[in-house]
Amino acid sequence: MSRIDGVIGRLQRLSGWRRHALLLLLGALLAAAQAPLYVWPLAFVTLGGLLLLDAAAGRGWRSFFTTYLFAYGYFVAGLYWMGIAFFVDAARYAWLSPLPVLGLPLLLAAFPAGGVWLACRIGGRHRGGGHGAVWRMLLAAAGWTIGEWLRSHVLTGFPWNLVGYVWADHPAVMQMASVIGSHGLDLVTLLAAAGFALALRPGAARRARFAALLLPAGFALAVLGGALRLAAANHDMVPGVWLRLVQPSIAQTAKWQDELRQRHLQQQVALSIQPAERTPTHIIWAETAIPYLIDEAGTLRQALGHIVPPGGALIAGAIRRSFDAAGHMTVYNSLFALNGTGTIASVYDKVHLVPFGEYLPLRDWLHPLGLDALAASGIDFSPGAESGPLAIAGLPPVRPLICYEAIFPDEIAPAGQMRAGVLLNITNDAWFGRSSGPYQHFASARMRAVEQGLPLVRDANTGISAIVDPYGRIVASLGLDRIGVVDGPLPVALPPTLYVRWGDIPAILFSLLVIFVNIVIGRRRIKD
Known part of the structure; x- marks a missing residue:
């Protein structure tokens, strides 16, 4: 493992434009794990790389921008197609295509980045040592999940390309969504990636590496449960x-x-x-x-x-x-x-109407800029009851x-x-x-x-x-x-699933519990 430790250590010490470029690249590669390519191993590679880089970023703004650059690369690569709509009437709107492709990800990236930063800022009192790295990555996974849940609700919401959707062409994995939903699938995917990252963390003891693999092993057991559910599936x-x-x-x-x-x-x-x-x-x-x-x-x-x-x-x-x-x-x-x-x-x-597609928010402000025609040729649709x-x-x-x-x-x-x-x-x-x-x-x-x-x-x-x-x-x-x-x-x-009864509550509660437990442990260590 010494050679791998050396490579990861050098990557963690990168700074300046090299670090920024690596984060953007990792985020863009995560988009390849989504439809239509579904290169799902990239989810573990890229998210694990993010967690390793974030673990070396501290709790300040460097941590925020670590996740922000990764998420920005992810959303630009995953949502490039939004600009194609502006070429339907290219003579009038082609010049606006950079707005959704490069501009919207500036907002979207703030949700997972803010979630990770706040989780690590509030709960991350451990510094250095094996336990500190473990909690740091668990906090990052919890923070990402909470941030993405907020992205699904704030400003009418836009839950597109949630991390859990990398499994949307893999029915055995998808069955977890019947219990914990797509946001829960986000969380367990991030936790499995954290397990791989901890197993590859430079300087980790052999016992700690094997213990870290319990996280992806738990993910694999859940997939096995999904396969068994499919084997007993109703075909009526x-x-x-x-x-x-x-x-x-x-x-x-x-x-x-x-x-x-x-x-x-x-x-x-x-x-x-x-x-x-x-x-x-x-x-x-x-x-x-x-x-x-x-x-x-x-x-x-x-x-x-x-x-x-x-x-x-x-x-x-x-x-x-x-x-x-x-x-x-x-x-x-x-x-x-x-x-x-x-x-x-x-x-x-x-x-639930599409902003900028079926209606134009702040029409009175945007009309002088000539943008009012973007929504239904200048006419706003109204939401039904x-x-x-x-x-x-x-x-x-x-x-x-x-x-x-x-x-x-x-x-x-x-x-x-x-x-x-x-x-x-x-x-x-x-x-x-x-x-x-x-x-x-x-x-x-x-x-x-x-x-x-x-x-x-x-x-x-x-x-x-x-x-x-x-x-x-x-x-x-x-x-x-x-x-x-x-x-x-x-x-x-089928009969109502557990997700129908519980919704996103288990995923969000677990994420908040990770933050709360880490706060409690941190305070005890300070007292000691």
Whole structure:
């Protein structure tokens, strides 16, 4: 181990631009562990490297900037695709693309960095020695978890690419989310990385190295438990339900062209009625798939009613508007369920809107800068009212999720509402082309299925459209940027998971407990 100790020791002593470059590189490599690459060993390598560098940073601002640079590199590399949306209308907005790519990570990185810094600042009274290094890394893992939980809630929240999502294509690991959720999966991944880092820490005794490996060993045992859960999994399907998900793969640049709207509608109708070995009972279209105000177009609704299977429904996204007594218009991003007569049986208005995408925060301030047109061509969408699951003929109670509503773990089952029997996510990821963004979006949605113990039905304009069972396994899917349909059954929901009952409380409480215990131990040592 002497050679490895020497290398790690030299890396810990780096300063200036070399240290900064290493941290940015490690963070960027962590993004490769996320979708679509899923190079999961990089999660342990990069997070372990961060913890080793942070352990040598002390408790001052050097510690904050150690994690900040790492997280900044991670978010820039993982969220580069956000800039692609600005090239849909490149002549007007291409110049703004650096704002989300380089600017947003400046804010996002502050959450894990602030969490790690505060945890080590408040609880880190140990300096030097083996026990000090152990507690330092445990504090860093706890602080990162708390910081990322805050990132999921502050300023409407943005829980994209949580560390735990590196396991979104590994069902055995994903099963932990049914108990501790995605933030808990963040925490156990960081703890396993801390175990590897402690085992490689320069100067550690052999006994301490073996003891440190208990952390990744515990992670491995949890994975084994997930594999056993899958081995005993329920494979039942909802009787009498056969779904058809329509994926037209319409480019965002063509989606709203007046001369193409009718063609796009006809394409989706043709895909909906194409022959199949088994006739579908429910047809599902993507977010804003109907390029007309469907609730104001009775003739169009009647025409669409002809493709609705008997006793089933056509479920599709469209824009909806309403007017108050004064004539002021309100616009919603909505999901409609049509029956065989073309009647609107159910409507859901999106509740959690995308800032800068569906509405512009601080519009009065940003209007003089010419930025007001970024949100829906200058018109803000309004959030819908919270409501329980939708009743759609022939389906279990449906929890609709439009676009990025699927990325919020704690908003899937609002308190006091009846439990749904299926998660239905319609989205339009065409804004982001053939980038990693749509893959990451799908990964997040799959985690919701495991957390809730509910099947996920996901229809995306350009993909990835899929049916996912409550264990996170893909039943049927159609890849990115492909034209076609996904036909398949609807898996039966599981009983409420432990995560449904407890939410993120165990992960946050454990993280706070690590900080509290370290404070107590530190005070006792000072008294001694």
